[in-house]
Amino acid sequence: MNEAEQYSDDEINLLDYWHVLAKRKFLFFAVIFVAMIVSVIVSLMLPKIYASTTSLLPPQENPSGMSAIASQLPGGLGGLAGGMLGGKSPTNLWMGILKSRTVLDDIVKQFNLKEVYQAKSEAEARTLLRGALRITKSKEDILSITVEGQDPELTAKLANAFVETLDRINQSILTTSGGRMRAFVEKRLEEAKKALMASEDAVKAFQEENGAVKLDVQSSAIFQAIGTVKGELMAKEVALKTLLSYATPQNPEVKILKTEVKELRSALSSLEKGNDDPDGPASKGIFIPTDRLPNLGLQYARLLRDAKIHETLYSLLTEQYEMARIQEAKDSSTVQVLDIATVPEKRVRPKRRVIVMLSTFTAGFFAIFLIFFLEYIENAKKKYKAPH
Numbered sequence: 001m002n003e004a005e006q007y008s009d010d011e012i013n014l015l016d017y018w019h020v021l022a023k024r025k026f027l028f029f030a031v032i033f034v035a036m037i038v039s040v041i042v043s044l045m046l047p048k049i050y051a052s053t054t055s056l057l058p059p060q061e062n063p064s065g066m067s068a069i070a071s072q073l074p075g076g077l078g079g080l081a082g083g084m085l086g087g088k089s090p091t092n093l094w095m096g097i098l099k100s101r102t103v104l105d106d107i108v109k110q111f112n113l114k115e116v117y118q119a120k121s122e123a124e125a126r127t128l129l130r131g132a133l134r135i136t137k138s139k140e141d142i143l144s145i146t147v148e149g150q151d152p153e154l155t156a157k158l159a160n161a162f163v164e165t166l167d168r169i170n171q172s173i174l175t176t177s178g179g180r181m182r183a184f185v186e187k188r189l190e191e192a193k194k195a196l197m198a199s200e201d202a203v204k205a206f207q208e209e210n211g212a213v214k215l216d217v218q219s220s221a222i223f224q225a226i227g228t229v230k231g232e233l234m235a236k237e238v239a240l241k242t243l244l245s246y247a248t249p250q251n252p253e254v255k256i257l258k259t260e261v262k263e264l265r266s267a268l269s270s271l272e273k274g275n276d277d278p279d280g281p282a283s284k285g286i287f288i289p290t291d292r293l294p295n296l297g298l299q300y301a302r303l304l305r306d307a308k309i310h311e312t313l314y315s316l317l318t319e320q321y322e323m324a325r326i327q328e329a330k331d332s333s334t335v336q337v338l339d340i341a342t343v344p345e346k347r348v349r350p351k352r353r354v355i356v357m358l359s360t361f362t363a364g365f366f367a368i369f370l371i372f373f374l375e376y377i378e379n380a381k382k383k384y385k386a387p388h
Contacts, residue, residue: 035363049349054341058141159341196310227308
């Protein structure tokens with residue numbers, strides 16, 4: 001078969017197909033017409049769905065917040081308190097809060113959505129609300145909260161209500177955390193104050209009983225240093241004890257604090273007893289080990305040392321207590337709204353034009369398939385009836 005004959009056969013086959021379509025053109029247009037009318041009616045019967053969106057700026061890592069206060073606590077308490085308070089509030093955390101049962105139930109009760117959605121229970125209303133809620137995050141971490149529904153005014157109110165509920169929960173968490181931080185520092189401050197007063201009274205009583213005792217410059221310096229080191233050691237031990245209450249010994253922060261406590265204890269031991277190595281730095285330094293001081297002077301110096309320890313700890317805790325009180329008193333919004341939700345003017349669904357077009361194209365393909373199927377049935381019957 002040459003190319004001309006092959007081209008002629010192809011042209012004949014295409015003409016055959018066209019004749020088949022032309023033969024049942026009324027069926028073709030009837031199917032399309034019916035599909036078009038039905039799709040128009042269905043699209044008009046579908047309820048109108050509106051969407052209202054509010055957007056939030058990403059959570060700010062504000063250094064003036066509770067995490068900043070925690071970071072300045074003595075003895076490594078910064079990382080501990082910051083972890084307990086959750087200093088950072090990432091956008092993903094906000095998304096989780098907004099989808100939580102607590103927030104959804106609050107919205108359901110606030111707007112009586114059980115009746116609005118004609119739900120059998122609040123749990124069903126919560127499920128319907130979750131289905132109408134859409135939360136997205138842009139690459140800039142801007143959070144968008146979209147609520148869909150048949151009532152445009154209600155969708156706007158619901159979207160804004162999610163923001164208000166999120167803000168209220170954040171404020172509650174922040175206030176609770178701030179109160180815990182203030183109470184923690186306040187308790188330690190009260191204990192440090194009592195200990196400081198007791199040590200000062202002990203020094204005064206010792207002076208009145210034995211007369212004023214004056215130490216030389218070296219002895220005074222060593223007990224000043226001992227007091228400072230031991231005050232830091234107590235703060236580190238408090239931080240380590242609190243951290244171990246919820247963290248494992250393998251936690252990196254636990255290991256760091258243990259190392260710091262060990263180093264401070266070693267330094268304190270060197271100051272109090274000296275270095276066993278005669279060639280070590282302690283034996284050649286300016287400090288005289290406390291066990292080498294005269295007995296009376298040693299008693300007096302130890303009282304001074306204890307007073308210095310409690311004074312150092314009291315000074316640190318007083319500063320942090322004032323900062324905790326200031327932060328607790330702050331009452332600023334934790335959620336910054338970029339775009340407030342407004343009443344939508346246009347529906348988002350149903351998209352009637354898209355429905356009609358898709359239905360028409362689908363009906364056209366179905367009509368073509370139906371025509372060729374009927375043609376095949378007709379030809380099969382003719383062959384069956386034809387004499388052999």
